[in-house]
Amino acid sequence: MPELPEVEALKDFLTEHLVGHEIVRVLPVAISVLKTYDPPLTALEGREVTAVHRYGKFLGLRTADGPFLVTHLARAGWLHWRDRLPDGPPRPGKGPLALRVALETGEGFDLTEAGTQKRLAVYVVQDPAQVPGIARLGPDPLADDFDEERFAGLLAAERRQLKGALRDQSLIAGVGNAYSDEILHAAKMSPFKRAASLTPEETSRLYLALRSTLTEAVERSRGVAAGRLKAEKKSGLRVHGRTGEPCPVCGDTVREVSFSDSSLQYCPTCQTGGRPLADRRFSRLLK
Numbered sequence: 001m002p003e004l005p006e007v008e009a010l011k012d013f014l015t016e017h018l019v020g021h022e023i024v025r026v027l028p029v030a031i032s033v034l035k036t037y038d039p040p041l042t043a044l045e046g047r048e049v050t051a052v053h054r055y056g057k058f059l060g061l062r063t064a065d066g067p068f069l070v071t072h073l074a075r076a077g078w079l080h081w082r083d084r085l086p087d088g089p090p091r092p093g094k095g096p097l098a099l100r101v102a103l104e105t106g107e108g109f110d111l112t113e114a115g116t117q118k119r120l121a122v123y124v125v126q127d128p129a130q131v132p133g134i135a136r137l138g139p140d141p142l143a144d145d146f147d148e149e150r151f152a153g154l155l156a157a158e159r160r161q162l163k164g165a166l167r168d169q170s171l172i173a174g175v176g177n178a179y180s181d182e183i184l185h186a187a188k189m190s191p192f193k194r195a196a197s198l199t200p201e202e203t204s205r206l207y208l209a210l211r212s213t214l215t216e217a218v219e220r221s222r223g224v225a226a227g228r229l230k231a232e233k234k235s236g237l238r239v240h241g242r243t244g245e246p247c248p249v250c251g252d253t254v255r256e257v258s259f260s261d262s263s264l265q266y267c268p269t270c271q272t273g274g275r276p277l278a279d280r281r282f283s284r285l286l287k
Contacts, residue, residue, distance in 0.1 A: 001057075001073070001074065001075045001076075001176050001177065001178075002057065002073045002077075002078070002229075003057060003174060003175060003176040003178060003179050004054075004056070004057065004140075004141070004142070004173075004174030004175060004179070004214055004217075004218075005179070005214060005217035005218045005220075005221050005233070006221060006229050006230075006233055007054050007056075007057050007058070007059060007073075007174070008054055008142075008218050008221070009218070009221035009222060009224060009226075009229055010054075010059060010079055010226060010229065011052050011053065011054040011059060012222065012223075013081070013224075013225065013226050014052045014059070014061070014079075014109075015051070015052045017081065017107070018049040018052060018061065018103070019049050019050065019051060019052065020048065020049070021048065021049055021103045021104060021105060021107075022046065022047065022048050022049075022103060022104040023044050023045055023046070023047055023048075023049060023063065023101060023102070023103060024045060024046070024102050024103060024104050025045060025100075025101075025102040026041040026042070026044050026045060026069070026099070026100070026101050026102075027089055027090060027099065027100040027101075027102070028041060028098075028099055028122075029090050029091075029092055029097045029098055029099060029100065030092075030097070030098040030099070030113070030118070030120075032118055033098045033099060033111070033113070033118070033120045033121060033122045034122055035121050035122065035123050035131075036123045036124050036125060039066075039067045039124050039125075039126070040124065041124055043066060043067050043124060044063055044066065044067060044069055044124065047063035047064050047065070047066040048063065048064040049061050049062070049063055049064075050062050050063065050064050053128070054174075055070075055128055055131075055134045055137060055173070056133075056134070056137045056140070056169055056173030056174045057072060057073070057169070057173075057174055057176070058070055058071065058072050058128070058131065058133060058134055059071050059072075059073075059079075060128050067124050067125055067126050068123075068124070068125055068126070068127070068128055069101070069122070069123075069124055070122070070123040070124075070125060070128055070131050070134070071099075071111060071120070071121065071122050071123070072120070072121045072133060073111075073120060074113070074119035074120050074121065075115075075117065075119060076113050076114040076115040076117070076119070076120075077098070077111060077112065077113040077119070077120035078111075078112055078113075078114075078230070079109050079110070079111055079226055080109060080110045080111075080112060080226065080227065081107075081108075081109050081225070081226045081227065082107060082108055082109060082110065083107055084106055084107065085100065085102050085106060085107065085108045096112040096113055096114050097110055097111075097112050098110075098111045098112060098113050098120055098122075099111040099122055109226075121133075133169070136169065136170045137169055137170065137173040138154070138168070138169065138170050138171045138172050138173050139154075139172065139173065140173050140174060141172050141173070141174060141175065141210055141211065141214060142174075142211070142214055142215065142218070148203070148204060148207045151203070151206075151207045151210070152200075152203045152207075154171055154172065155195045155196065155198060155203060155206075156196060157196060158171070158195035158196050159194060159195070159196055160194070160195055161191060161192045161193060161194060161195070162180075162184060162189060162190070162191055162192075162193050162194075162195050162206070163180055163181075163184065163191035163192070163264055165195040166180040166183060166184070166210075167180050172210075174214075175210075175214070177240070177262055177264070178233070178237060178240040178241070179213060179214065179217065179240075180264075181237075181239050181240035181264055181265050181266065182213050182217075182237060182238060182239065182240055183206070183209050183210050183213045183214075184206075184209075184266065184271060185238055185239045185247075185249075185266065185267060185270060185271060186209035186212065186213050186238075187202075187205050187206045187208075187209035187210075188205070188270050188271055189202070189205075189206060189271060190266070190271050190272045190277070191257075191264050191266055191271075191277075192277065216236075217233070217236060220232060220236050221233070239254050239265045239266060239267055240264075240265050241265065242254045242265060243255065243256040243263075243265055247267040247269065247270060249267065249270055250267065250269045250270055252267050252268055252269035252270070252274075253268075254266070254267055255267070255268055255276050255277065257277050257278075
C-alpha cells in the first residue's frame with residue numbers, strides 16, 4: 001500500500017506534470033471505484049489543474065473554479081503516468097485499469113488496481129473535507145507544527161499497542177503497515193508495547209524515529225518517476241517484508257508475526273530484548 005512517502009512523491013510528480021494543463025476527459029472503467037456522483041466526473045473536464053495536494057494517504061487534484069479529484073490508492077492501487085495515452089476509450093473488462101485522466105497534450109494517467117479486493121476509491125468533491133476518510137484524519141507527522149509535545153499528547157491516553165496506534169489514520173495521518181514496522185525498528189521498540197506506557201525518554205525516541213524515518217523515505221523518493229516508486233520503497237526498508245533476512249543493524253534474523261490479512265516484521269535483538277514474538281493472539285505483552 002502506498003504510504004505517506006510514496007504519496008508525497010506522487011504529489012510532487014503530478015504537480016510537475018499536471019499543474020497548468022487542462023483535463024479533457026475523465027474515463028471511468030471500473031464504476032465501483034467512484035464513491036461520489038455529484039458533482040459528476042464530467043465537471044472536471046475542460047478545467048485546468050491548479051494544484052496537487054496530499055492528505056495523509058489521499059491525493060487531491062484541484063481544478064480552476066471547479067471540484068477536486070481525490071483518490072485513495074488503497075492496498076493494491078497505483079497511478080501510472082502515460083506520456084502518450086492510447087487512442088480511443090479504454091474497454092471495460094476484468095483488467096486492472098479503473099480510471100483514466102487525459103490532458104490536452106495527449107498525456108495523462110491511469111489508476112489501476114490489482115487483485116480481487118477492490119478498495120481503490122475516487123471522489124469528486126467541492127472540498128476535500130467532504131471525503132469521510134480525509135475528514136477523520138489526524139495530524140500530518142511531517143507538518144511543521146507536529147512537535148514532540150503534540151505527539152506525546154496523542155499517545156498519553158492511547159491504550160493500544162504501538163503498531164496499531166501508529167497505523168490509525170485518525171491518530172496520525174499517512175503511516176501504514178510498512179513504515180510502522182520501520183519506525184518501531186528505528187526506535188528499538190516492540191510493536192506490542194502499549195502506547196500509554198511510554199516513558200518521556202521513550203516518547204522522545206519514538207518521535208524522532210517517526211520523523212526521521214518518514215523524512216528519509218520522502219527524500220529517497222523525491223524526483224523518482226511514478227513507475228519506480230514501488231521499487232524505491234522496497235529498497236529502503238530495513239525490516240518490513242524482509243522476513244528471514246539479517247537485520248542490517250545487528251545481524252539477527254528478521255522475524256514475522258502474521259495476522260488474518262497482514263503481517264508485521266521486527267528484529268528480536270533490536271526491539272524485544274532477543275525474545276521472538278509468538279502469534280499475536282497468544283503473545284504476552286513485551287514491556
